[in-house]
Amino acid sequence: MYSCSDLKKGLKLLIDGEPHIIAGFDFAKPGKGQAIYKCKLRNMITGSLFDRSYRSGDSFEPAQLEDVRMQYLYQDEAGYVFMDNKTFEQIHLSEETLGDDKLFLRDNMEVEILMFNGRGIGVTLPNFVNLRVERSDPWVKGDTAAGNSKPATVEGGYTLSVPPFVEEGDIIQIDTRSGEYVTRVKE
Amino acid sequence: MAGNWQLAKRRPALEARARIVQTIRAFFMEQDFLEVETPQRIPVNAPELHIDAVRSGSWSLHTSPELCMKRLLAAGYPRLFQICRVWRDAERGRRHLPEFTMLEWYRADADYLDLMNDCEALLQALLPSGSLPVRDATIALAAPWQRLTVADAFSAYASLPLAQALAADRFDEVLSNEVEPRLGRERPTFLYDYPAGLAALARRKANQTDLAERFELYIAGVEIANAFSELTDPDEQRQRFSADEASRRQQGKEPLPLPEKFLSELANLPPSAGIALGLDRLVMLLTGAASIDAVVAFTPEEL
Numbered sequence: 001m002y003s004c005s006d007l008k009k010g011l012k013l014l015i016d017g018e019p020h021i022i023a024g025f026d027f028a029k030p031g032k033g034q035a036i037y038k039c040k041l042r043n044m045i046t047g048s049l050f051d052r053s054y055r056s057g058d059s060f061e062p063a064q065l066e067d068v069r070m071q072y073l074y075q076d077e078a079g080y081v082f083m084d085n086k087t088f089e090q091i092h093l094s095e096e097t098l099g100d101d102k103l104f105l106r107d108n109m110e111v112e113i114l115m116f117n118g119r120g121i122g123v124t125l126p127n128f129v130n131l132r133v134e135r136s137d138p139w140v141k142g143d144t145a146a147g148n149s150k151p152a153t154v155e156g157g158y159t160l161s162v163p164p165f166v167e168e169g170d171i172i173q174i175d176t177r178s179g180e181y182v183t184r185v186k187e
Numbered sequence: 188m189a190g191n192w193q194l195a196k197r198r199p200a201l202e203a204r205a206r207i208v209q210t211i212r213a214f215f216m217e218q219d220f221l222e223v224e225t226p227q228r229i230p231v232n233a234p235e236l237h238i239d240a241v242r243s244g245s246w247s248l249h250t251s252p253e254l255c256m257k258r259l260l261a262a263g264y265p266r267l268f269q270i271c272r273v274w275r276d277a278e279r280g281r282r283h284l285p286e287f288t289m290l291e292w293y294r295a296d297a298d299y300l301d302l303m304n305d306c307e308a309l310l311q312a313l314l315p316s317g318s319l320p321v322r323d324a325t326i327a328l329a330a331p332w333q334r335l336t337v338a339d340a341f342s343a344y345a346s347l348p349l350a351q352a353l354a355a356d357r358f359d360e361v362l363s364n365e366v367e368p369r370l371g372r373e374r375p376t377f378l379y380d381y382p383a384g385l386a387a388l389a390r391r392k393a394n395q396t397d398l399a400e401r402f403e404l405y406i407a408g409v410e411i412a413n414a415f416s417e418l419t420d421p422d423e424q425r426q427r428f429s430a431d432e433a434s435r436r437q438q439g440k441e442p443l444p445l446p447e448k449f450l451s452e453l454a455n456l457p458p459s460a461g462i463a464l465g466l467d468r469l470v471m472l473l474t475g476a477a478s479i480d481a482v483v484a485f486t487p488e489e490l
Contacts, residue, residue: 005277027280030367031385031403031413033359034237035278053360 002060004037012044012063019044019063019116044114045121067112067124072105080105082113082120091120103158104129104176125176130185131155132171139164193489200482204470207313208270211290211466214312220266220292225255227272231446233388234432237359239276239440241285248274251463253388254449256293257417261455268292270466281478282409282468285487290469293461298390298416299400302462303377306404306412307332310375313473321407321475324372332375340378344369353382370405377402387427389415404464406472414462421453 002013011022024040037054044063054060070082070091079092080102091113095102097120104125105111114122136152152162154172162181166172173182212222232240232250240247249255252269259267273289294301307330311317319326341349344366352361370376379402383391386399400416418424428445436442470482480486 027278027283028363029237029278029280029283030359030363030410031381032235032237032387033362033385036360036363038364053364055360 002062004035004054004056004058006060007037007039007054012065013041014061014063015041018046019065019121023049044116063116065121066115068115070111070113072107072109072111074107082111082123085110093120093123097121098123100179101125101176103156104131104174105156106131127176128173128182129176130171130173131158133162133166133168136162136166136168138167194484197481197484200470200474200476201484203474204482207470207473208466210313211270211309214309215266215268215292218266220268221264223256223259223264223267223269224271225249225252225259225269227252227274229254231443233446233449234428234435234443235387236431236434241274241276250275251289252291253461253463254446256291256461257456257459258449258452260293260295260417260457260459260461261452265295266293279487282471284467284479284483287479287483288466290464290466291461293417293459295457295459297460298458299379299402299414299460302414302460303332303334303402304330305462306375306377306414306464310406313469319406319472321472326371326407327374329374332377333371333373334377334379335370336380337378337382338380340366340370349382353384358382358385367405367410368408371407371409375404375406375411377404379403386415387431388418388424390418409468409472410465411468411472412462412464414460416458416460417456419453419456419458421450424453425450 009025020041022039023042026038028036042049073081079094083090112124113120131154133152139150149161153159171185228243229249238250240250270290274286317328338349345361352358380398381401383399386401389399389401392398404412467479476482
């Protein structure tokens with residue numbers, strides 16, 4: 001169990017049976033009064049964000065979460081299918097749970113699936129992923145308004161800013177945490 | 188060498204802080220206040236339900252210089268001030284440091300209303316322009332500032348009346364979440380006349396004994412100072428200390444002796460009033476800092 005003095009940004013708690021992460025935290029103490037521990041909580045399943053205050057004496061159950069290494073297999077009507085390489089068990093993650101990360105998924109990619117009560121509630125991709133540029137117009141020399149960058153769309157449909165020398169068919173490395181271009185990769 | 192950028196970038200705030208301290212000293216000295224230094228390591232603090240001292244051997248670091256300041260008042264010093272470090276265990280937040288700087292001043296033959304006048308004059312000395320720009324507004328400092336009783340503040344801003352909040356033991360939570368953010372927005376607010384149970388060292392109002400002559404100063408939603416007309420009755424003070432000490436023990440806190448020298452000299456205390464102002468928070472306000480971290484040379488995490 002956690003007590004109020006354990007509360008801080010990033011701590012994961014079980015509240016009303018669901019895992020929540022503290023997205024924002026402050027300590028307050030009006031006048032000579034009781035300590036108030038103000039938390040901004042995010043429900044890790046629904047994503048909803050809300051404020052809640054606690055005070056000394058309150059206690060909290062840690063959220064039992066587990067990162068499991070899995071492989072991405074394919075997409076079907078029910079969502080995205082991943083397989084645990086040790087047990088060969090397969091799970092589905094919804095499009096909603098994956099969010100923008102779905103744009104960087106590639107077949108057979110190894111990812112970490114965040115598991116709660118046997119259910120996948122989030123995914124952590126490799127920090128960097130290599131994707132082929134499917135569409136990018138040639139850069140017009142002297143077009144200073146474009147600020148030495150141009151848009152490119154990679155396989156899977158994600159569009160980002162790349163340097164002028166990147167051409168259609170190139171493989172580029174993208175940081176999955178920021179979604180930004182890192183470098184061009186030689187095949 | 189790039190040096191420690193986190194420390195270097197605070198230079199404007201630290202320069203402002205030094206100027207503010209100089210102005211405060213000049214303000215009180217011009218009015219014949221005596222600046223004193225009292226020991227920071229003391230045998231025992233006044234028992235407070237919600238303030239824990241940092242232990243230092245068998246003694247403690249002071250949570251406020253109030254006991255020593257009042258013993259000086261009782262010995263015949265009429266006007267005193269002190270700027271000192273104080274310690275409160277396990278208090279850390281955007282506006283809280285476990286070690287911070289307190290400005291306290293005391294006046295004999297005065298009450299809490301006189302201290303309200305002092306606050307108005309002090310802020311005007313610090314900001315001759317008469318206005319304080321905050322993030323999205325300007326706070327006018329011309330006297331008189333807003334005076335709002337605790338009961339009226341709850342009626343105006345809280346989701347439940349004061350009596351209900353007290354009965355449900357939700358006073359501090361409702362004050363912090365619903366009332367405080369609304370105070371001191373257009374001009375500073377004195378929130379005053381606290382329920383007597385929430386002011387262990389304050390005098391009760393003569394005509395309304397369920398209320399204590401205590402106020403808190405709020406500017407831009409931030410609590411800046413806590414003040415009261417001092418309780419001068421040693422018997423009543425002993426009873427209140429004993430009750431608070433008993434409650435502390437019920438919460439499982441370590442038993443502490445009462446400050447006996449303070450209690451024995453309290454009978455000589457003239458009618459007087461004292462105030463504790465959080466200097467770091469004042470500097471935050473005057474420099475527009477969002478966090479107390481920005482106005483101190485070092486946070487505990489940086490040591």
